[in-house]
Every structure is written in C-alpha cells, then in structure tokens.
Amino acid sequence: MAKLEIENVALRFLPRGGKPVTALEGITLAVEKNEFAVIVGPSGCGKSSLLRLVAGLIEPTTGIIRLDGKAVTRPGKDRGMVFQSYTLFPWLTVQENVEFGLRVGGVPAEERRKTARHFITEVGLEGFERSYPRQLSGGMMQRVALARALANDPEILLMDEPFGALDSQTRSLMQELLLKIWEHAQKTVLFITHDIDEAIFLGDRVHVMTARPGRIKEMVEIDIPRPRSVEVLTEPKFIALKRRIMGLIHEEAVRAMA
Amino acid sequence: MRSAFEAYTAPKKEIPRSVYLTVSAFVGISVLAGWCILSYGGFVRPDFLPTPADVVWAGVSGLQDGSLLLNTAVSVGEIMAGFILASIAAVPLGILMGSFKIVEAAIEPVTNFVRYLPVSALIPLLILWVGIDMSEKITVIFIGTLFQQLILIADVSRGVSHDLLDVSYTLGADRRTVVTRVLVPATMPGVMDTLRVTLGWAWTYLVVAELVAANKGLGYFILNSMRGLFTDQIFLGITVIGLLGLLTDQLFKAFRNWLLPWAAEN
Numbered sequence: 001m002a003k004l005e006i007e008n009v010a011l012r013f014l015p016r017g018g019k020p021v022t023a024l025e026g027i028t029l030a031v032e033k034n035e036f037a038v039i040v041g042p043s044g045c046g047k048s049s050l051l052r053l054v055a056g057l058i059e060p061t062t063g064i065i066r067l068d069g070k071a072v073t074r075p076g077k078d079r080g081m082v083f084q085s086y087t088l089f090p091w092l093t094v095q096e097n098v099e100f101g102l103r104v105g106g107v108p109a110e111e112r113r114k115t116a117r118h119f120i121t122e123v124g125l126e127g128f129e130r131s132y133p134r135q136l137s138g139g140m141m142q143r144v145a146l147a148r149a150l151a152n153d154p155e156i157l158l159m160d161e162p163f164g165a166l167d168s169q170t171r172s173l174m175q176e177l178l179l180k181i182w183e184h185a186q187k188t189v190l191f192i193t194h195d196i197d198e199a200i201f202l203g204d205r206v207h208v209m210t211a212r213p214g215r216i217k218e219m220v221e222i223d224i225p226r227p228r229s230v231e232v233l234t235e236p237k238f239i240a241l242k243r244r245i246m247g248l249i250h251e252e253a254v255r256a257m258a
Numbered sequence: 259m260r261s262a263f264e265a266y267t268a269p270k271k272e273i274p275r276s277v278y279l280t281v282s283a284f285v286g287i288s289v290l291a292g293w294c295i296l297s298y299g300g301f302v303r304p305d306f307l308p309t310p311a312d313v314v315w316a317g318v319s320g321l322q323d324g325s326l327l328l329n330t331a332v333s334v335g336e337i338m339a340g341f342i343l344a345s346i347a348a349v350p351l352g353i354l355m356g357s358f359k360i361v362e363a364a365i366e367p368v369t370n371f372v373r374y375l376p377v378s379a380l381i382p383l384l385i386l387w388v389g390i391d392m393s394e395k396i397t398v399i400f401i402g403t404l405f406q407q408l409i410l411i412a413d414v415s416r417g418v419s420h421d422l423l424d425v426s427y428t429l430g431a432d433r434r435t436v437v438t439r440v441l442v443p444a445t446m447p448g449v450m451d452t453l454r455v456t457l458g459w460a461w462t463y464l465v466v467a468e469l470v471a472a473n474k475g476l477g478y479f480i481l482n483s484m485r486g487l488f489t490d491q492i493f494l495g496i497t498v499i500g501l502l503g504l505l506t507d508q509l510f511k512a513f514r515n516w517l518l519p520w521a522a523e524n
Contacts, residue, residue, distance in 0.1 A: 085419065085421045091520045101430050104426075152429055
C-alpha cells in the first residue's frame, strides 16, 4: 500500500453567476513512503487545489484521498503544510512559531522547547529563536515555516511552491537545505512547483499536470542518484529530463493559451 | 550635487530631522505670531479675537475657581465611559462579523444603516429617551462610535490572510483554537488603530452633544462663554480639547507599542 493514494479525484465548483468550472479531473496518483514526489504544471492547472485537497482544507467533488489507508476528510497534523505566502504568526517569536503545533497538541513545555530547538538548528537558524518574523528575510521565514511543519512530525509534508517568492540564489540554497533535511528526517514529501529545474532537482518522481481541467499527463522517474548537489543541474541526464518535461509542459501551456 | 530645494521636495523621500523640526516650528511660530499681530495690533476687536495672554489668564482663573478642571473631568469621564462601552461591544462583534458570514448577515445591514445617520440627528430623540444628564452624552458617544468601529474592525478581521488560518488547521488546531489563538491576535494591530482613530471622533460627538443640552463639560463651557462673549474662554475650551486629543493619541500609541511590540510603530 502506498503512503498516499489519490484515487480518481475531481474538483468542480460553481462560481457565483458563472458556468461550472472543472479544476481537476480524474486525478489518480500514489506517493510511496519516504518518497519525494513533485507535481509540476502550468499556472492555473489546479495543482495548488490538489495539495489543499490532500491537506483536507477543501473537499473533492468525487474521488477519495487516503493517507496510510485512511480517508482524508479534514485537515490534521499528520499532513503538515508549507505555503508559498509567508504564514508565520507575526506575534510569535521564531521559537514560539515552531512550537505552535506542539502547543496546540498539548505537548509539555520542556519537550516542546527541545523539539523546536532541534528543528531550528536543522534549518540553520540557531540564534534567531527570539526574533519576530518581521525581523527575518523571506528565505529565513520559509525555513521557520519548514521547521514548524516538521516539529509536528507529520506523516507527509505538503509544500505549495514554498520557494516561489524567493530570489533565485536563495531558492537554490533552500532546495539544497530541503534535500539535506529530507534525507535526515525520512519524510514523505509532496511538493508543488511550476519550476522544472526545481522539480527535477528535488524529486524522485515528477508528475506533470495538464492545463485546466488539471489531469496527470505523465509521470517521469528521476533516476539521478542522491545525494544531489547543484552540479547535477548541468549533467546530460538532467538536461535530457528537463527537455522532456519542458516539452510536455509547453504543449499544455500552448493548449491553455488557445 | 543636487540643490537643497530639489532634495527636500522629492515625493516620498526622507528629509533631515533638523529640517523637519525647523519647518514644523516655523509654521507653529508663524501662526502664533499672526495671532499676536492681529490681536495686539488692534486689527481685530478683542471680543472677536482675544490676545494669547487673555487666553492664558482665562486658563489661570479657570484653574483657580475649579470650573476648568470640573468641566474637563466631566467631558473626559463621558468620553471614556461611552468609548469603552462601545469598544467592549465592537471589538468582539466586529471580529466575528468580518470572519463569519452568518454574523455579517445578521449585523452588517443594520450597522450600515445606522452608520450613515449623523449622530447629531439622533440627539433630540436621545434627549427624549434618556434625558439630558451624563447618560445621554454617553449614549451619543456609544452609538456614534460603536457602528463606525464595527465596520472598521470587521474590515480588519476580513483582511486576515486565509493561509494563516489554513496553516493553523494543518498544524492540528481546531476551529476554536484558530479563532482564539490566530484570528484574534492577527487582528490586534488593526483593532488598536481603529480604536485610536475612533477615539478622536468620539470627541466630536461629545462636543456636539454638550452644545445641544448640558450644564457641565467643555462643550457647555464653550457655549456658555459664547453667550457672554467671553472669546478668551472659547479659545481656552478649544485649546484644552486639542491638547487632550494630542495627549490621548500619544498615550494610545505608547499603549499599542507596549501591548503589541511585534507590530510596534516608530
């Protein structure tokens, strides 16, 4: 049994006074335990909606999503999420932000503090425990958001273009950091991006989505050995995979424009 | 090298602190000087425009016979009572109204109706219903402030990012926790700003109410001074209101920065 199973999921909604929109159609997808799965697709293909479905923040019109064989019906701490927008609580310090999930879950103060410290160190922010979010850069805020999600020890980590708002140097550092943490933490990750380089660099498998209505067009195995460093970006194998995925996305982008 | 004129007149650019203070002082002193010239120079009759010294003396004698302090205390008491009562109701209701559609449906239509009524139009009715004592002033301030606060605070609450709530759910928070630990703290800077602005408006409602029917308070003091053509006292009343406004605003700002250090303003 796969860790996460998405079975024949569709998402339709009726905008007020408009025609019904099919955002997602017939999505079937499985993510194995400890796999780093990436979904890549043109903008507006509904990939963010798919992630919110897995998070339980919205409900599918048809189909079913299972985590460890159990149907997803509502949000829960077994599915931690990192958003593209900055979602730190501005009134809490870095330490308190990372502790938030544990606190809500009733974990004793001492244990909370220890766990938070561990993940703050893991994302390289020791010394910033008492800072408030507005004193941090964008990249630092996303690192805190990652630590906050990990501190809750979720079964799967859902990441919705978490580095999308960062400049390209910071983004590439964040990608390396994320891989390092993922290799330590042995986590299942479902990562969403529109950046093909990012998808190949991070993923074990990349699912390419079609333009609206979003479907899974093709699944691409990324057989680049780990650990990976930025050097792989220029290897022939990387370039071949990039060409293939670009081709798939390009067809979709053109179709969406037409 | 750019000229000083060019540097100091660029939109949205900082200017040196010394220049800033000089300009502020210059305008303040000019107004005062203009007043001195017009009054001491005999260009305007003293019962139209008192001299600065007259106003200071009116203040001194007001302090001596206790009337100034009494009237100020009455006004401040009425403002505080009306404003605090309105805020106690408006903060929770406004937050709920901005984030729960069902509460919005219940309260917003009524609020928008009342909000556009000038409170001064309600004063005659309130005099009939409540009388002309302190409770009428408090009611005027309460009604005038409450509905404005509701709309503004609902907007603050509406503006809280959905992602902030969603991320809390994915961290395991239930609905109640999301409201108390996320929604409410997220609205606090906006709520404090709203309270600060509406406290200024409350002064307007109070003075209007005191001008219509009162036997105490700064509005009454001003009106009564007009009847005797004591222009110096009118000026005194206005100055006291202005200074009180300035003082409460500064206190509010300090309070906000103390309460919400993570959203402190300079």
